[in-house]
Structures are given as structure tokens and as C-alpha cells.
Amino acid sequence: MVDSEGLEIRVAGPSDMNEIMSFAFMSCEENGLTNASIEKIANEVWSALNLHFGICAVIGKPEGPIEGAVVLRVVKPWYSDEDILEEKAIFIHPDYRSTRGGRAKKLCEFSKKASQTMNMALISSVMDSKENEGKIRMYERQIGKPGGVIFLYKPSEKN
Amino acid sequence: MGWTPQHIKEAGFSSGDAEKMASFLWPILEQKTGVCGVIGEPGGELEGYVILSITEMWYSTEKFYQECGLFVSPNCRSSSARRAIELIRFAKKKSDEAGMRLLVGIISDNRTDAKIRLYEREFGKKCGAYFVYGAGD
Numbered sequence: 001m002v003d004s005e006g007l008e009i010r011v012a013g014p015s016d017m018n019e020i021m022s023f024a025f026m027s028c029e030e031n032g033l034t035n036a037s038i039e040k041i042a043n044e045v046w047s048a049l050n051l052h053f054g055i056c057a058v059i060g061k062p063e064g065p066i067e068g069a070v071v072l073r074v075v076k077p078w079y080s081d082e083d084i085l086e087e088k089a090i091f092i093h094p095d096y097r098s099t100r101g102g103r104a105k106k107l108c109e110f111s112k113k114a115s116q117t118m119n120m121a122l123i124s125s126v127m128d129s130k131e132n133e134g135k136i137r138m139y140e141r142q143i144g145k146p147g148g149v150i151f152l153y154k155p156s157e158k159n
Numbered sequence: 160m161g162w163t164p165q166h167i168k169e170a171g172f173s174s175g176d177a178e179k180m181a182s183f184l185w186p187i188l189e190q191k192t193g194v195c196g197v198i199g200e201p202g203g204e205l206e207g208y209v210i211l212s213i214t215e216m217w218y219s220t221e222k223f224y225q226e227c228g229l230f231v232s233p234n235c236r237s238s239s240a241r242r243a244i245e246l247i248r249f250a251k252k253k254s255d256e257a258g259m260r261l262l263v264g265i266i267s268d269n270r271t272d273a274k275i276r277l278y279e280r281e282f283g284k285k286c287g288a289y290f291v292y293g294a295g296d
Contacts, residue, residue, distance in 0.1 A: 034223065078227055079180050079227075150287035151278050
């Protein structure tokens with residue numbers, strides 16, 4: 001269904017692989033803590049695009065290029081046999097970040113709906129950075145206060 | 160394993176599974192997939208532990224340590240948090256020795272405010288946050 005901004009959100013499929021891969025790489029460049037591996041990303045994305053323990057949604061104008069995407073996978077914490085839905089990446093192409101439409105919000109709403117439908121808790125991580133300030137505010141509005149914090153220790157800084 | 164269920168109750172957001180915990184922890188205790196540091200009086204009972212798992216991000220093959228849990232027995236918790244500090248320093252030392260980053264995620268609520276302040280003292284400013292939707296509904 002197309003909204004008032006002319007944007008459509010849909011479940012992505014295998015034919016979206018190339019575009020999603022390029023989004024995933026851009027996302028890793030912006031947010032990645034470690035170097036990206038094309039094989040690992042392809043495995044995760046391909047599974048999600050085939051609805052195998054995951055789902056991927058994309059947003060954009062009908063028949064137009066993909067403007068944003070979210071990749072969700074079903075995972076289990078190390079201590080539990082309970083499934084949770086983990087947001088692996090949510091990414092809006094830089095060309096569409098300052099344009100109207102609330103793309104990230106709509107993708108986040110998709111993730112929440114998936115969490116409700118699948119009856120699984122949804123977990124999303126976001127690293128602190130200038131680029132992610134808007135993303136953090138969006139999560140706070142959509143999900144509420146952070147459920148946890150992340151610390152990173154880099155040995156190279158000490159050696 | 161004796162303390163792990165209590166630890167999960169305090170810090171987890173989904174229920175613990177003893178079999179899953181055991182199969183995850185055993186290779187770490189064998190130092191195949193990580194390392195577990197423990198603290199206590201020599202010859203005495205264990206008073207706390209930190210579990211470090213060697214893992215990879217979903218998008219990468221680069222390995223790093225993830226702190227899966229740090230727990231001090233309630234009987235041994237003190238205002239100085241000496242045991243927790245020693246366990247955090249153990250984790251940082253392992254990270255230095257292996258040349259691998261150490262990532263820690265802590266659930267934040269009223270009960271964990273002090274723990275977060277302790278990590279801020281030992282690690283510096285947090286580097287990110289996570290959001291949980293639908294847990295406990």
C-alpha cells in the first residue's frame with residue numbers, strides 16, 4: 001500500500017539481493033565495529049530474503065529504487081532456547097535521509113509489527129555516533145528508553 | 160552452573176535453559192571458545208565469575224571477546240564492588256593479551272544503575288545502546 005508520501009513498504013525477496021547487499025555494505029561502513037565479510041553478509045541477507053529465520057522489509061516508491069531497508073533475523077540468546085527477533089541492520093540511503101517521509105520510522109514500525117506477529121521480543125542495537133543521533137531519537141520515540149547499554153574496550157589503545 | 164540461573168534471572172530478558180547454558184559454557188571452560196575468570200579465596204568457594212566468549216559480528220569474520228556475563232554472589236557483593244572490578248580487569252587483560260576487542264552489553268534498569276556506573280569507570284563512556292520491544296509482554 002502506498003502512503004500519502006508516495007512510499008511503499010514491502011517484504012523484500014530474493015530479487016532484491018543486489019540492492020540489499022549494497023545497503024548492508026554501506027551500513028557496515030557507517031556502523032561496523034569490525035571488517036565486513038561479503039560471504040557472511042550474503043548468507044544472512046539471503047536467508048532473510050527467503051524468509052528463513054528472518055525477514056527483510058524495504059521502503060521506496062513503487063517501481064523506484066529501494067530507499068531504505070531493515071533486516072531481521074530470528075536468533076536465540078546463549079542462555080536460552082527462546083527465539084528473539086534481532087534487528088541486524090536498518091539503513092536509509094543517504095540520498096533520502098533529509099527528505100520527508102519518515103522512512104526509518106516506518107521500517108521500525110514494520111519491525112514492531114513483525115515482533116508482535118511472531119510473538120518474539122525485538123532487539124535493536126545502535127552505536128553512538130554523530131550520524132546515529134537521529135536514529136537513537138527515533139528508537140526512543142518508537143520503542144522507549146534504551147533497554148541496555150554497550151561498552152567497548154579496544155586493546156590497541158592500551159598497547 | 161549453580162549461579163547461572165540466578166544470574167540470568169537478574170540480567171536476562173528471556174528465560175534460561177540449563178541444557179543450552181551447559182553446552183555453551185563447557186567449551187568456554189575448556190578455553191576452546193572463550194575464557195571464564197573466577198574469583199574467590201584460594202581453596203575456598205567461588206565468589207564470582209566473568210564469562211568471555213570468542214565470537215564474530217553477523218557481518219564479519221573478525222573475532223572479538225563478548226562478555227556474556229559477570230556475576231558476583233549476592234553474599235559477596237560490597238559497596239566497593241572489589242570483586243566485580245577485579246573480574247572486569249581480568250576481562251580487559253584477556254582482551255589485551257589476545258589483541259581482540261571486548262564488547263559488553265548490560266541491561267539497564269534501576270537495579271543495574273550501579274553496575275553501569277562501575278563499567279563507565281572501568282571502560283569510559285558507553286559506545287552504544289540497545290532497545291528491546293515486547294520483552295515480558
